[in-house]
Amino acid sequence: MSETDYDQIVQLLCDRLADLSKTSKESISPETNLITQLSIDSIKLLGLIMEIEDAFDISIPINALTDIQTVHELAELIHKIKSAS
Amino acid sequence: MSSTITKLSAPLTQAFDFQPSSELQITSTLNTLTQRLADFDTLTSALEYAAKGITGYNFYDAKGSLRSVLPYSLLRENARVLAKRLFGLNLLRGERVAIIADTSPEFIELFFACRYAGLIPFAMPVPVNLGSHAIYVQQLRGMLESGQASIALANIDYVGFLKEAAEHVESLQWVGTPAELGEFPIKDVDFQDNHPDETAYLQFTSGSTRASRGVVITERALMCNLQGIVRNGLEIKPNDRSASWLPFYHDMGLVGLVLAPMVTQISVDYLATRDFAIRPLQWLKIISRNRCTVAFSQPFGLKLCAMRVRDSDLKDLDLSCWRAAGIGAEMIKPGILRNFAERFASAGFSEHAFLPCYGLAESTLAVTFSKINEGCRSIQVDSKALIDRKIAVRIQAEGRKQSEFVNCGRPLPGHIVQIVNEAGEQVPEMMVGSVLVHGDSVMTGYFNNPEETNKALKSGNWLDTGDIGFLFEGDLYITGRRTDVIIVNGRNIRAQDIEELAEQQPEVRSREASAFGVSDEDGATTIVLVIECRLSAIAERQSLTTRLQQLVYMAFGVNCVVELVPPHTLPRTSSGKLSRFAARQGYIQRTNLDGQQLSAVESGDR
Secondary structure, three states: OOHHHHHHHHHHHHHHHHHHHOOOHHHOOOOOEOOOOOOOOHHHHHHHHHHHHHHHOOOOOHHHHHHOOEHHHHHHHHHHHHHHO | OHHHHHHHHHHHHHHHOOOOHHHOOOOOOOOOOOOOOOOOOOHHHHHHHHOOOOOEEEEEOOOOOEEEEEEHHHHHHHHHHHHHHHHOOOOOOOOEEEEEOOOOHHHHHHHHHHHHOOOEEEEEOOOOOOOOHHHHHHHHHHHHHHOOEEEEEOOOOOHHHHHHHHOOOOOOOEEEOHHHHOOOOOOOOOOOOOOOOOEEEEEEOOOOOOOOOEEEEEHHHHHHHHHHHHHHHOOOOOOOEEEEOOOOOOHHHHHHHHHHHHHOOOEEEEEOHHHHHHOOHHHHHHHHHHOOOEEEEOHHHHHHHHHHOOHHHHOOOOOOOOOEEEEOOOOOOHHHHHHHHHHHHHHOOOHHHEEEEEEOHHHOOEEEEOOOOOOOOEEEEEHHHHHHHOEOOEOOOOOOOEEEEEEOOEEOOOOEEEEEOOOOOEOOOOEOEEEEEEOOOOOOEEOOOHHHHHHHEEHHHEEEEEEEEEEEOOEEEEEEOOOOEEEEOOEEEEHHHHHHHHHOOOOOOOOOEEEEEEEOOOOOEEEEEEEEOOOOOHHHHHHHHHHHHHHHHHHHOOOEEEEEEOOOOOOEOOOOOEOHHHHHHHHHHHHOOOHHHHHHOOOOOO
């Protein structure tokens, strides 16, 4: 895994999540829980997935999201899909 | 980590494993066959007829490219071969087959294979929420047990969840993928004709954890409802074509947009629900490009389209072909429709296309349809008289607080809608009460669940819909849904399921949690969970609140407000049962809400 890619993904996620959840970027870390700490509801989630898919030109399978709770887990998922494509 | 890679590699391989779309051709709109409007005895006889023509099902991917095509002729062929493979499992007629219903040709082939083999299919949902793995598996298990499935199938993306759910489900003899079933030998047994009184399929009504209820729909009820929909509701013609993003595991998606097109031999274009939810405009692009005439949505779907569209998208869309924009499955707020019509007027959308209707799975799908080509009609009534005196008083003058309700139209032929009061007596027009339905589309009951069946089916086979409304000039107006169902973003969530989640927490005793929905003026619904709580430490209270919000999110994909109150705050009935209605009134009083302020309430314990 190339660390730069992963870090870039985390950066982009934190940016977008700060926007979506109207919190400061500094308060979001890889360990942040998307559900309990950021209250990302299903509509915000759909918007986020669209942006991720467009930004990285990937398709996120819906079944993979069932095991995602933190920023780190989401970033790792994107990184894996990106590396496989 | 390696396990994640294995899981991921599956859908990815599949995603690239299809024929290039340049070789595919969509099925045509015009058929070579004389159109018959659902005048069949059974689903298989309808398919035998449709297979003589050239129309069928088309599947699009997230980018709007055609991914696969399943003409009715090929569906018949594949379903019959699959049925003969199913015979190899030596199941008895009427045994149940559970299928996770993603938007794919494989699901439809399996569904019809079951009918050819005399088996009863039922569709199960795909997972939709972040972090929902454990709860999704629990939901599947509830359905497998309630439907007493003998075999269960899911494609490669979902079969892992299915196998987890299948553990300890005693009725199950086999679990696998359609591809694995495809390797079973063909057993050459003659097909037996299905009888109109046989069960065609089960329809599960909500993704509840424990109390999953499978609605039993016979071939006769199905065909009766389909006839009403295609002849009276939609007035289907030979040049019609449908487009749909509705999930195949919902009654509107399955009956309205898979079966109704087939029994009228028209073509349909599908977009997976997930792909619609992320890029809703793909649906409109398909309608525009393929000149589709009939497409249904929940109001929520229209709201998503209006939210996401940019001005630059509009010039490429021509929606003037869309003559029937069916709206159903949740309370219809006229504002959402008006907004959609305004936004898409320049793309040729006509507000006359709106076709509000009312129905529920317990009556197969549809109960009432408004008049086609007349758009959404509504009336204004006095809010105070509605609440205090349960009567709808029309308002012409400005100033009084008013509520607007949408005309959902008249019952399908052969069906009766009646409004009754709490004593079960029929009330006159304009009086608000429970909505009851009678007719051949009504279910025979919930599968293997006489207790729930008796609650829903009253004497004389009247179905208590649980919804509240009134009749005016013969047309039905729905004013509220039953208190035990909360509808958020178009999804039905049972209050009981949320309360059960709460009661599974060690700090919460049984009968000390009450869940309900509160709506703001725009019709957006928030779930409120009120808990009687003995904890005093702030950290403990916060931990409970956070945990409950997380659980509700993982199960239902929505945020909720959790309110902790002292013991004995929640109102109870004389028998000691919690009253959700009274709990909701109490909450509204405590928080001093009226509609507009609701959105300002923050979630959490304060």
